[in-house]
Amino acid sequence: MTALLLLPLILPFLAPTLARRTLDRLAPATALWVLAASALALAGACVASLGALVLTGLLKLPVLATLGELVHPLRTASDYFAVPAAMAATGVLTLSVWTLARSAFRQARAFRTARTRADRRPAAGDLCVIESPDPDAYALPGRPHRIVVTTAMLRSLGPAEREALFAHERAHNRAGHHYFLAAAELAAHCHPALRTTRDTIRLAAERAADEAAAEVTGDRRLIATAIARAALAGSASTSTRPDFAPAATTGPVPQRVAALLAPTRARPRTTRRTAFLLVACTVLSVAAGAAGVVDFHHEVEVAQGEETP
Numbered sequence: 001m002t003a004l005l006l007l008p009l010i011l012p013f014l015a016p017t018l019a020r021r022t023l024d025r026l027a028p029a030t031a032l033w034v035l036a037a038s039a040l041a042l043a044g045a046c047v048a049s050l051g052a053l054v055l056t057g058l059l060k061l062p063v064l065a066t067l068g069e070l071v072h073p074l075r076t077a078s079d080y081f082a083v084p085a086a087m088a089a090t091g092v093l094t095l096s097v098w099t100l101a102r103s104a105f106r107q108a109r110a111f112r113t114a115r116t117r118a119d120r121r122p123a124a125g126d127l128c129v130i131e132s133p134d135p136d137a138y139a140l141p142g143r144p145h146r147i148v149v150t151t152a153m154l155r156s157l158g159p160a161e162r163e164a165l166f167a168h169e170r171a172h173n174r175a176g177h178h179y180f181l182a183a184a185e186l187a188a189h190c191h192p193a194l195r196t197t198r199d200t201i202r203l204a205a206e207r208a209a210d211e212a213a214a215e216v217t218g219d220r221r222l223i224a225t226a227i228a229r230a231a232l233a234g235s236a237s238t239s240t241r242p243d244f245a246p247a248a249t250t251g252p253v254p255q256r257v258a259a260l261l262a263p264t265r266a267r268p269r270t271t272r273r274t275a276f277l278l279v280a281c282t283v284l285s286v287a288a289g290a291a292g293v294v295d296f297h298h299e300v301e302v303a304q305g306e307e308t309p
Contacts, residue, residue: 004288004289004291004292004295005049005052005053005288005289005292005293005296006049007049007284007285007288007289007292008042008045008046008048008049008285008286008288008289008292009046009049009050009191011042011281011284011285011288012042012043012046012191012193012194012285013193014281015038015039015042015193015194015196015197015278015281016193016196016197016200018274018277018278018281019035019038019039019196019197019200019201019278020200021274022034022035022274022275022278023035023200023203023204023207024274025274025275026275027211028204028207028208028210028211029175029208029211029212031204031207031208031275032177032180032201032204032205032208034275034278034279035184035197035200035201035204035278036180036183036184036201037282038197038278038279038281038282039183039184039187039188039194039197039198039201040183040186040187041282041285041286042187042191042194042281042282042285042286043186043187043190043191043194044190044286044289045285045286045288045289045290046190046191046285046289047093047096047190048289048290048292048293049288049289049292049293050089050092050093051089051093052292052293052296053085053086053089054086054089054090054093055086055296056085056086056296057083057085057086057087057089057090058086060083060086096189096190099189100186100189100190103185103189107185107242107243107244110240110241110242110243111142111242111244111245113240114140114148114240114241114242114245115140115142117130117148118130118140118146118148123146126144126145126146126147126170126173127146127147127149127166128140128146128147128148128149129149129150129151129154130148130149130150130151131150131151132150132151132152133150133152134150134152134234135150135152135153135155135156135230135233135234136148136149136150136152136153136234136241136247136249137149137150137153137165137169137230137234137247137248137249138169138241138245138246138247138248139169139170139172139173139177139178139245139246139247140241140245141173141176141178141244141245145173147166147169147170147173148241149165149166149169152233153165153230153233153234156229156230156233157226157229157230157233160222160226161222161225161226161229161230162226163217164213164217164219164222164223164225164226164227165226165227165230165248167212167213167216167217167223168209168210168212168213168223168226168227168248169209169246169247169248170213170216171208171209171212171213171216172205172209172246174212175208175209175212177205177208177209177246178244178245178246180201180204180205181201181202181205181243181244181245181246182244183201184197184198184201184202185198185243185244199251202246202250202251203251203252203255203256205246206246206248206250206251206256207256207259209246209248210223210227210256210259210260214260220260220261221260221261223260224256224257224260224261226248227248227249227253227256227257228253228257230248230249231248231249231253234249235249
């Protein structure tokens with residue numbers, strides 16, 4: 001049981017490398033779905049395993065064993081391993097809950113501020129212009145969706161570049177990329193290895209919006225120029241937007257520009273093997289976590305005298 005519960009805690013360390021290679025080998029929009037789903041599944045398996053380890057340690061305490069109606073000792077690995085593992089799992093879960101709650105509070109406050117600020121300004125369709133000396137532009141989720149851009153950002157771009165930037169932000173709203181970014185943020189608080197995967201998911205969202213905007217405008221070089229100039233203009237300013245509000249200026253912009261300017265090539269089927277490895281790693285983690293939790297439940301029923309070993 002314990003070995004199965006440890007596997008979902010180890011496998012996520014493979015995710016950052018596999019996620020980067022998956023993004024390099026799949027279309028950005030497809031990679032975004034694969035990466036976000038894998039991150040959530042790995043995070044869920046990790047939390048389930050940690051929870052089972054915590055309960056294993058708690059049921060070693062006589063008081064809780066009595067409350068759990070255990071008539072036999074819970075059969076586990078050596079107490080010299082099970083108890084310290086339960087203590088460590090308790091600390092990790094507590095830290096994860098604390099950091100997640102703090103991040104959620106901060107993001108909710110930033111979203112309310114950004115939404116109130118946008119709603120107070122007149123909008124031209126989905127476009128909302130904010131008076132600010134700091135260049136910034138981002139896709140703001142909510143009802144209705146908004147493209148928020150500051151006057152300083154508008155002054156930094158030419159007319160064609162502005163339209164390219166708007167096309168990029170509209171692609172974010174149209175595809176609901178804020179959901180993917182929120183999922184990545186949630187997963188990052190469940191396992192430290194998934195923090196790097198969160199950055200890859202953010203890059204995948206920006207690359208997907210870049211490609212969608214390029215299809216709308218029909219000019220990949222224009223999109224590359226627009227995001228490069230927007231990122232350069234906004235590099236010296238600090239944005240107050242929530243992290244799940246995607247923006248054209250985030251992520252490794254030089255890498256995105258290079259991808260837009262590179263010639264489009266067909267991806268051979270063999271290059272998708274990395275994505276299959278990521279999916280296989282995720283499935284193995286979920287299966288091990290589920291098997292460990294089921295085995296833990298069986299041992300609890302045995303200890304309660306409801307089943308035979």
